[in-house]
Amino acid sequence: MVARDRLEQLRGKFGSAIQRVDLPGDSRLFVFVEPSVVKNICQYIFRDLDARYVISIGIDDRPFSGNFMVAHNFAFDEDHLLCSVLTYLPSNNPKIDSISDVVPAANWAEREMRDLVGIEPVGHRYLKRLVLPDGWPEGEHPLRKDFSWDHVPKEFNDEREFTFDEPPEGCTVVPFGPFHPTLDEPAHFRLYVEGEMVRGCEYRGFMAHRGIEKMAESVLGYNDIPMLAERICGICGCVHSVAYVQAVESAVALKPPPRAEYIRTIMLEIERLHSHLLWVGLACHIVGFDTLFMQSFRIREPIMWIAEKISGNRKTYALCVIGGVRWDITPVLKSELRQVLDKLEAEWREVVAAVSKDKNIQKRTVGVGLTNRDLVKNAGLVGPVARAAGVDIDCRRDHPYAAYDRVEFDVITAGGGDVWSRLLVRMSEVFESIRIIRQCLERMDDGPLQSPVDGELPVGRMGLSSVEAPRGESHHFVITGENNRPRRWRVRAPTYQNLQAVPMMIKDQQIADMTISLGSIDPCFSCTDRLETIDLRSGATRVWSQRELLELARAKEVRR
Amino acid sequence: MSHGVISALLGGVLNVGLVLLLAPLCQGVLRKVTARVQSRQGPPIWQPYFDLLKLLGKEDIESGESPGMQRFAACLSLATVLSIPCLVPMGFAAPMNDVADVYLLIYLLALCGVCTLLAGLAAGSTYSLVGISREMMSIIVLEPLFAIALLVGALHTRSFRLDTVLNGSVYATDGFPWSGLIMLGVILLSFQAFVQRVPFDISEAETELMEGPLMEYSGPKLALLKYAQMAKLVIYSALFVGLFVPWGSGEPFPWNCLVFAMKVFALVLLVTLVAATHARYRIDQAIRYFAFLLSIAFVALVLASYGH
Numbered sequence: 001m002v003a004r005d006r007l008e009q010l011r012g013k014f015g016s017a018i019q020r021v022d023l024p025g026d027s028r029l030f031v032f033v034e035p036s037v038v039k040n041i042c043q044y045i046f047r048d049l050d051a052r053y054v055i056s057i058g059i060d061d062r063p064f065s066g067n068f069m070v071a072h073n074f075a076f077d078e079d080h081l082l083c084s085v086l087t088y089l090p091s092n093n094p095k096i097d098s099i100s101d102v103v104p105a106a107n108w109a110e111r112e113m114r115d116l117v118g119i120e121p122v123g124h125r126y127l128k129r130l131v132l133p134d135g136w137p138e139g140e141h142p143l144r145k146d147f148s149w150d151h152v153p154k155e156f157n158d159e160r161e162f163t164f165d166e167p168p169e170g171c172t173v174v175p176f177g178p179f180h181p182t183l184d185e186p187a188h189f190r191l192y193v194e195g196e197m198v199r200g201c202e203y204r205g206f207m208a209h210r211g212i213e214k215m216a217e218s219v220l221g222y223n224d225i226p227m228l229a230e231r232i233c234g235i236c237g238c239v240h241s242v243a244y245v246q247a248v249e250s251a252v253a254l255k256p257p258p259r260a261e262y263i264r265t266i267m268l269e270i271e272r273l274h275s276h277l278l279w280v281g282l283a284c285h286i287v288g289f290d291t292l293f294m295q296s297f298r299i300r301e302p303i304m305w306i307a308e309k310i311s312g313n314r315k316t317y318a319l320c321v322i323g324g325v326r327w328d329i330t331p332v333l334k335s336e337l338r339q340v341l342d343k344l345e346a347e348w349r350e351v352v353a354a355v356s357k358d359k360n361i362q363k364r365t366v367g368v369g370l371t372n373r374d375l376v377k378n379a380g381l382v383g384p385v386a387r388a389a390g391v392d393i394d395c396r397r398d399h400p401y402a403a404y405d406r407v408e409f410d411v412i413t414a415g416g417g418d419v420w421s422r423l424l425v426r427m428s429e430v431f432e433s434i435r436i437i438r439q440c441l442e443r444m445d446d447g448p449l450q451s452p453v454d455g456e457l458p459v460g461r462m463g464l465s466s467v468e469a470p471r472g473e474s475h476h477f478v479i480t481g482e483n484n485r486p487r488r489w490r491v492r493a494p495t496y497q498n499l500q501a502v503p504m505m506i507k508d509q510q511i512a513d514m515t516i517s518l519g520s521i522d523p524c525f526s527c528t529d530r531l532e533t534i535d536l537r538s539g540a541t542r543v544w545s546q547r548e549l550l551e552l553a554r555a556k557e558v559r560r
Numbered sequence: 561m562s563h564g565v566i567s568a569l570l571g572g573v574l575n576v577g578l579v580l581l582l583a584p585l586c587q588g589v590l591r592k593v594t595a596r597v598q599s600r601q602g603p604p605i606w607q608p609y610f611d612l613l614k615l616l617g618k619e620d621i622e623s624g625e626s627p628g629m630q631r632f633a634a635c636l637s638l639a640t641v642l643s644i645p646c647l648v649p650m651g652f653a654a655p656m657n658d659v660a661d662v663y664l665l666i667y668l669l670a671l672c673g674v675c676t677l678l679a680g681l682a683a684g685s686t687y688s689l690v691g692i693s694r695e696m697m698s699i700i701v702l703e704p705l706f707a708i709a710l711l712v713g714a715l716h717t718r719s720f721r722l723d724t725v726l727n728g729s730v731y732a733t734d735g736f737p738w739s740g741l742i743m744l745g746v747i748l749l750s751f752q753a754f755v756q757r758v759p760f761d762i763s764e765a766e767t768e769l770m771e772g773p774l775m776e777y778s779g780p781k782l783a784l785l786k787y788a789q790m791a792k793l794v795i796y797s798a799l800f801v802g803l804f805v806p807w808g809s810g811e812p813f814p815w816n817c818l819v820f821a822m823k824v825f826a827l828v829l830l831v832t833l834v835a836a837t838h839a840r841y842r843i844d845q846a847i848r849y850f851a852f853l854l855s856i857a858f859v860a861l862v863l864a865s866y867g868h
Contacts, residue, residue: 174686181770196690196843288758288840294598360759360839511690512762512842 001079003029009049014041027399028250028464029083038087039097042072046103051076051083052393053105053380054466054475055492058113060144061088064460064487068094068119072106073464073477077398082464084477089119098124105380108500109492116143131206135160142214149211149218165202167192174511178207182286182515187523189502189514196510201503213489221484222248222457226320232491235278238271238317239469240476240491245320246401247478248486251463256451260324262444264402266337267310267319268467269433269440273344274303274315275470276426276433279522280351283423286519287364292355299347302340309333322457324450334441341434352427365420369505369517372417379501382494383472384429385521387413388421395468407439419520426470456484469494471522495523564658568646571655575645582824583790584608589825590793590832597836608790615783624776625684633682634781637675638788641795644668647722648798649809651817654722661720666707672792673699676763679785680773691772694843695763701850702753708857709743709803712864716740726802727809739864744804746853746860751800751827752834753850755793759838762846797827 003026010031011018017037022030033041045051051074059069067088074083089096098121100106110121111130118141121127129136135157141147167173171192178186186207192200212232216225229244230237242264249256256264281296304314311317311327319325329337355361371381371389386393394411396404412428414421463478472494481487498521506517588605595602624630646656647665654660673695680692713729714720716739730740753760764772774785801823802809808819841849 172686174690193690196693284839288761289838290758291594291598291836294600298599358839360841363845364839364842510842510844 001076002026003079003081003083006049006076006079006081006083007031010041010044013044017041022462024250024253027080027082029081030086030462031083032086032088035087035089035096038070038072038085039099039102041085042074042099043102045074045083045085049076052377053103054082054473055477055490055496056099056106056109056113057477057488057490058117058119058143059479059488060117061487062091063145066091068117070096070113070119071477072099072103073475075399075466075473077393080399082399082466084462084464093120094118095120095122097122100124104378105497105500108496115141117141118144131209133158133160134162142211143217149214162188162204164190164204168200170194171199176201176514180515182519185523189518191506191511191514193511196512198506198509198511198514200507203499203503205499213491216489217481217486219485222486223321225486225489226322227318229491230316230318233469233493234315235275236271236469236471236474237315238267238319239467239474240493241317241320242268242402243465243467243474243476244478244489244491245322246465246467247463247476247489248322248457248480249463250465251461251478251480252457254323254451254453256324257448258403259328259444259447260449260451261403262440263325263327263329263449264319265404265407266329266437266440267307267317267325268402269437270303270307270310271317272433272470273430274300274307275522276430277303277348279426279470280355280423283365283419283516283519284361286516287361289361292351295351299344299351302343306333306337306340309336321450323453324448326449328449329441329444337437338441341437345431345434348427348430355423355427361423362420364513364516365423365520366416366418368419368509368513369422369520370418371501371505375501375504379504380497381472381501382497383469383522384422384425385472385498385501387411388425389417390415393473395466395473399466401465401467403440403443404436406443407436409436419516422520460487471495472498495521499523568655568658571652572646574652575648575650575655576642578650579642579645579791579794580787582821583787583794584612586793586797586824586828587790589828590835593829593832594836597833612783612787615778615786616780618779620779620781623778624682624688626682629682630679630777631781633675633679634777634784637672637679638784638791640668640671640675641788641791644672644795645798648795649723649726649802650798651809651820654726657721657723660722662710662714662722662725663720665722666710669706670699670703672788673703675788676773679777683773683776685776687770687775688773691763691775695773697843697847698753698760698762698850701847701854702750704854705746705750705850705857706754706799708861709747712739712743712860713803715861715864716867726799726806728802728804728806730803733867735868738868739860740804742856742860742863746857747800747804750850750853751796752831753846754796755831756789757831758835759841760846761840762843793828793831794824797824800827 003023007021007023007029014037017034018031019034020032046053054073054075057071061067061069065088068091070087070089072085076083096119098110100110108130110124111127113119114121114127115129115132137153137155140153171194174191174193176189176191178188188204190202191198212228216228220228226241226245229240232240277296277300281293284292307317308314310329310333311319319327371385373389373391375381376386376389376391390413392411392413397411409432412425412432414424457480459480459482461480466473466475474494475492477490478486479488502518502521506514509517587608592602592605647654647660676695677692680688709730710725713725716732717724717729719725730743731737764774774782777785801820805823809816811819
């Protein structure tokens with residue numbers, strides 16, 4: 001079925017409520033509908049047409065159309081189609097029917113929309129704050145256009161502690177995080193524990209919200225944003241950079257030259273290689289198998305070196321610009337990359353052979369952190385977590401981008417839905433990545449690295465892009481705008497969906513399985529820190545607040 | 561003072577000194593070999609000595625529920641561990657042979673576990689409490705194993721004397737030593753748990769419980785607890801050697817000491833290799849595993865009481 005047929009289905013069911021349709025090609029569909037039918041149409045798309053929920057986006061469009069906007073994005077994976085259901089809301093007191101009881105995966109997205117844009121999801125069952133801290137004043141919404149990017153409300157109290165839900169009766173609370181040796185990034189889980197069994201948990205995250213989207217919408221230019229996007233994640237930065245430029249390119253119908261597409265593919269797969277190797281190592285470390293952790297990192301290191309040779313950096317590649325790439329892969333680099341891949345493949349085969357036969361690791365991972373097809377569907381899980389539960393989705397094949405339509409590879413799935421299956425999927429995907437890079441090196445022709453961009457990019461166009469990150473689909477939504485920057489840029493990292501399912505995955509499991517269950521989605525939070533100093537002579541302690549640390553860091557000279 | 565008391569005291573001091581001296585070295589070897597298995601350079605073999613010295617020299621921070629009890633627990637832990645070498649032959653005969661017996665040895669071994677419980681309980685944080693609840697569960701099924709091994713030896717030799725039991729007594733039957741060989745297997749399979757290493761470092765489990773009972777400890781107190789843990793490796797190895805592989809201990813000095821050191825060293829290597837090639841078990845899996853070993857140990861005990 002193609003986009004046009006899907007549109008006919010929607011028209012047949014909701015004919016008069018559909019106000020406007022934008023069909024820029026066979027792979028993108030934008031449907032503008034009346035606010036009153038949003039919930040029904042989402043239910044129809046999600047349940048009856050069996051589309052996958054991607055993300056919901058709140059947009060302050062008042063300076064341009066005088067309205068607020070809400071977009072619910074869905075993916076028809078088999079039709080290779082990304083679809084966005086949009087609606088305009090009045091500028092005073094914007095409200096929309098919550099879709100989270102028919103699409104449970106929209107839980108966080110709607111809470112975030114309420115926090116940051118101030119659009120009230122009516123009928124949402126758990127309207128606790130998600131992104132904003134508890135000390136943030138009511139009625140201040142940072143992603144509104146009249147909220148300056150550097151404004152901090154006077155009433156903001158950054159010392160205020162979070163309010164937590166009451167634990168169920170008979171359970172004790174085991175705090176997990178904000179800082180825990182296996183988390184490496186701040187996130188707080190309050191586990192409700194009965195003996196050794198976890199009965200439930202509450203999650204508080206977003207402890208280091210950096211306002212990246214706001215900065216892009218108000219300060220930076222189109223070609224600065226890829227560098228910022230890359231810094232969203234400490235592991236899969238290139239993914240975000242590619243997803244952003246592709247979203248812009250799809251909005252303004254700009255096609256990068258073939259060589260650039262091949263280079264993007266190669267760098268994305270290099271990133272997947274190092275990420276999967278890192279994850280297998282960390283998973284082993286979490287269950288106490290440090291030898292494999294060390295060996296994994298040893299095998300991974302040459303990948304980092306070749307990435308540095310290509311881009312000048314081990315990890316933050318600074319690869320993309322709108323319409324192309326910045327780095328070329330020369331014949332010398334090509335042959336070096338081939339050697340690295342050969343060595344990696346041989347060494348990884350040994351690791352996979354060792355792990356596959358290891359009864360000891362299986363004991364800790366089989367039947368742990370269970371998901372099933374229902375949970376994948378309802379929570380919108382993506383990537384290896386979905387594939388390990390037998391759900392055959394992969395953006396590289398389903399929504400082809402860069403040069404993925406010109407290479408052959410298999411989408412690895414497994415049936416167990418547990419940590420062991422996720423381990424098997426990730427280990428096998430390493431071989432597929434090697435295969436993809438080899439084909440790219442083979443087929444890449446000479447040619448330019450960037451397509452010329454003439455003048456300003458057109459304004460008010462919408463673009464969607466889904467890129468398969470090592471952790472799952474990374475989805476970017478862009479509306480182009482004035483002053484050489486987008487009006488709205490929404491990033492949905494794969495962890496955003498996968499993390500929502502962790503409470504379900506760890507329920508009625510042992511505390512010991514908590515870390516590996518959480519680890520198995522390969523979570524990716526973001527980082528900041530606080531600092532305590534102790535004056536040795538007086539013994540007085542002093543906690544430095546975030547603001548003081550920033551002042552210290554920005555002062556030209558720090559006197560001891 | 562009689563000659564016997566003096567020699568017992570001297571021997572005790574010698575053995576305690578030997579354990580204090582050897583324990584960090586064994587830890588150093590363990591760390592170095594682990595590093596090599598993991599393709600790492602690894603710290604120098606002497607690093608554990610420096611680590612302990614550094615910890616001992618640090619400020620004694622009092623964090624936790626009851627600081628006094630915590631200090632007591634840390635001291636008691638090392639003190640208990642160090643009283644065991646007086647009862648165990650380490651190259652020479654057991655120094656306190658005439659005044660102590662196998663019962664005392666069993667009690668002292670049990671007290672080691674109790675010290676960990678005390679340390680965790682006194683610290684009182686959530687993770688410590690989870691850690692000691694795990695420790696408690698494993699003590700219940702784990703501690704009887706070594707006690708049964710000692711009892712099997714005592715049954716065979718009809719004696720609770722240390723020098724008799726800790727001299728390969730488990731094999732001292734007229735026919736084929738069934739019970740002794742079974743116990744050898746049982747203790748080998750549970751040895752990692754006695755010395756608190758992967759895959760049975762469950763109560764400390766860094767990646768789950770952040771060191772569990774030890775979480776609130778730092779500086780000198782941590783040094784004592786760590787020292788006790790290192791000493792445990794040497795002492796359990798010595799016990800194992802005395803009970804199951806006594807051959808060569810009758811040789812004249814210095815060969816007896818040399819043979820003993822070789823055997824302990826071999827055990828340390830074994831522990832290292834097992835730890836480096838395994839993932840940590842979950843508490844329920846471990847308990848099931850220990851319980852299975854315990855049932856086999858009871859079979860051995862029954863066999864031993866019928867003289868097999």
